[in-house]
Amino acid sequence: MYVAVKGGERAIENAHAWLAEERRGDRDIAELSIAQIREQLKLAVDRVMAEGSLYDPDLAALAIKQARGDLIEAIFLIRAYRTTLPRFGASRPVSTGAMACDRRISATFKDLPGGQVLGPTFDYTHRLLDFKLAADGEVPEAPRAAKAQPAEMPHVTGFLNREGLIEEAPAEDTTPPDLTREPLEIPAGRALRLQALARADEGFTLGLAYSTQRGYARNHAFVGELRIGTVAVEMDIPELGFAIEIGELTLTECETVNQFKGSKTEPPQFTRGYGLVFGQSERKAISMALVDRALRWEELGEDFIGAPAQDAEFVLYHADNIQATGFLEHIKLPHYVDFQAELELVRKMRSEVTDANPAREAAE
């Protein structure tokens, strides 16, 4: 029997009203402003922009406030908003070599032109809770060097490749596929994989990257270079007939240099993995580079050893936290009819078993 029911409007309305009240919290405590979230929870804002795949710090801050700090919920809000925007076009590929670097380090070469610039990093902090932050008080301004960093710093891989020991990344001008326009399909070329990884869940990407370090598709990565800073975004404007800069973004870029003993098609050399992420997120950028490198086994002529991080279908179809959470969380919504059918089925199977085997029921 099938019974259609409706109801719950009042319950839903009241639930939403209560949600709004809970979101506000204790009214004796000052309300958070969007600007406070944007300025003081910047790394949360960056994560929402990266995985929401839309660079707009104010919108990301609003989403975090609306989602009560649930970042995946905030990413969901940004993804939904993104679909309402008309697309004006695509930028020229950003030039990360021209990045104004806040941070730029290499784990492989100590003395590199431009030097090791730490930037505003958590590295080398002692991870002890700082109770001064719980008290009021302004922080002093950070020290400034008399001589500023040079405006442009060359990429490590560029100037270290004079011996040809590192794989090249020759420029191409192909139009990349866009998974927001065409459904993601396997086999996926590197451009499509990088787009998927750039918006992939940080935790999932981290876990996969860690698995490659522990031996599942081991490719022994070094961080050749990690840089964080601002780059200009340039776009061709058809009505003008020339390109202008339309803004600037903070990006994190990681290039790994990986051991490679050579294959049927490639000589022994260092190969590369690449990570590029909106905002300041080096955990994500390094993870992306490691997973990118693991997924490149086929084009480098390596063996598929069955590791999860090598399996493009597994990685790309499970890396998107909005797809994942959508499917996962939908099972809490009413499935009364489905379950009724299952219930009928189990009852029927049980009665068939007991009819065929009456002794068993007697024994119970």
Added chain:
Amino acid sequence: MDDSSNENEPRRAWMSLLAKAPAGRVAALLDAAMARPEFTWLRAPEIGSVMVRGRAGATGQPFNLGEMTVTRCALRLCGGEVGHAYVQGRRKADAEAAALVDALMQSPAADAVRRHVLEPLEAEARAAQAARAAKAAATKVEFFTMARGED
């Protein structure tokens, strides 16, 4: 598109500067300098997105990194000058001010606009960038040798 012609370079430079200006800044400088001219919209301010691209390995194959919000508009002054703006973010008022500056830079008011709007904007952008670069430089590691094994 053709990047080789220098004829568009000055306009390219000021449009780029206007696109990156902090919220409200272009309008504040423009309004302090002069009364806004009359204009008609060719394209009213419109919010949209631009897909930002990167390159694999920084120099290789292009890929889609993610989108950014952009506001654009176009207007015409009574004198016929057409101003365009593409500015980062969702900022209709800033796009309007930027398009006005773009149009005025093609008008007899160009010198005044350059002096009162573009030059201060450029100086502020340069100062902000220099401040960050100086802070970055202060975190540059100076290595020194503790011991050197010679055997």
